[in-house]
Amino acid sequence: xxxxxxxxxxxxMLFALGAIGVMFRRNLIVILMSLELMLNAxxxxxxxxxxxxxxxxxxxxxxxxxxxxxxEVAVGLAIAVAVYxxxxxxxxxxxxxxxx
Amino acid sequence: METFLFYVLGVVTLVSAICVVFLxxxxxxxxxxxxxxxxxAGLFVLLHAEFVAMVQLVVxxxxxxxxxxxxxxxxxxERLRLPEDVQGLRRWFGILxxxxxxxxxxxxxxxxxxxxxxxxxxxxxxxxxDLIARELFTTYLLPFEITSVLLxxxxxxxxxxxxxxxxxxxxx
Numbered sequence: 001x002x003x004x005x006x007x008x009x010x011x012x013m014l015f016a017l018g019a020i021g022v023m024f025r026r027n028l029i030v031i032l033m034s035l036e037l038m039l040n041a042x043x044x045x046x047x048x049x050x051x052x053x054x055x056x057x058x059x060x061x062x063x064x065x066x067x068x069x070x071x072e073v074a075v076g077l078a079i080a081v082a083v084y085x086x087x088x089x090x091x092x093x094x095x096x097x098x099x100x
Numbered sequence: 101m102e103t104f105l106f107y108v109l110g111v112v113t114l115v116s117a118i119c120v121v122f123l124x125x126x127x128x129x130x131x132x133x134x135x136x137x138x139x140x141a142g143l144f145v146l147l148h149a150e151f152v153a154m155v156q157l158v159v160x161x162x163x164x165x166x167x168x169x170x171x172x173x174x175x176x177x178e179r180l181r182l183p184e185d186v187q188g189l190r191r192w193f194g195i196l197x198x199x200x201x202x203x204x205x206x207x208x209x210x211x212x213x214x215x216x217x218x219x220x221x222x223x224x225x226x227x228x229x230d231l232i233a234r235e236l237f238t239t240y241l242l243p244f245e246i247t248s249v250l251l252x253x254x255x256x257x258x259x260x261x262x263x264x265x266x267x268x269x270x271x272x
Contacts, residue, residue: 002102007143007147013114014113014114016201017117017120017121017198018117018121019198019201020121027126029126029129029168029171029172030126032168034120034121037136040137040140040160043140044144047149051149057235059149059231060235060236060240062149062152063152063155064243064247066160067250068247069160070163070164070251070254073167074167074255074258075254075257075261077168077258078257078258078261078262079261081171081261082261084175085264
């Protein structure tokens with residue numbers, strides 16, 4: 001029997017994997033993808049809680065999260081394209097103009 | 101049956117997510133991300149959220165990941181050779197921290213949240229789309245309208261940020 005904790009543990013592991021990706025990858029595109037993975041883990045948490053606590057509001061909020069994530073990815077990738085045209089690289093270690 | 105499906109979909113999603121984070125070539129990352137999205141959509145269906153599962157497939161796997169593919173092709177990233185990522189002790193420390201984060205959340209939630217099975221859906225229940233629509237267009241109407249403004253802002257922002265500069269505007 002699958003309980004709420006199975007889904008929450010799976011979502012927590014996906015979130016941790018996304019966090020590892022954001023922290024340790026140097027390719028800007030892959031960082032954005034790991035960010036999407038974190039948002040998807042949160043979506044899974046919301047849907048699982050919506051089901052097990054009997055409220056539909058979790059799923060409504062998931063729709064809003066998807067909208068925000070899509071908008072953020074569009075703008076993030078546009079920034080990545082602009083940075084690549086400007087600096088010739090998307091290695092985040094090389095994009096250090098504002099570094100202390 | 102539900103347990104079997106959960107474990108199959110869960111393993112597929114988890115393995116794909118590991119591949120997304122740890123593979124070297126961006127194209128491989130995108131393809132495994134699409135597989136992760138499909139696995140998650142399956143899990144949503146298992147949780148009786150069919151509408152959200154379809155939206156996930158259309159929006160995430162269908163649009164966002166295709167956008168990633170476009171950008172990777174546009175920037176011709178396959179030819180870039182990026183230097184090695186974080187190595188050695190720092191990497192293992194980071195993995196330890198992330199695993200600790202994941203395992204820390206679980207016992208906290210276990211205390212707070214109920215552990216039993218979900219209540220069964222009766223035949224008289226409204227469809228998932230119906231239930232979502234009732235909330236979305238009455239209680240949450242204002243956030244719904246605000247998201248359309250947000251999307252407009254994102255479209256304009258993306259177009260402005262990514263357009264090519266012509267010689268005239270460079271000197272202007």
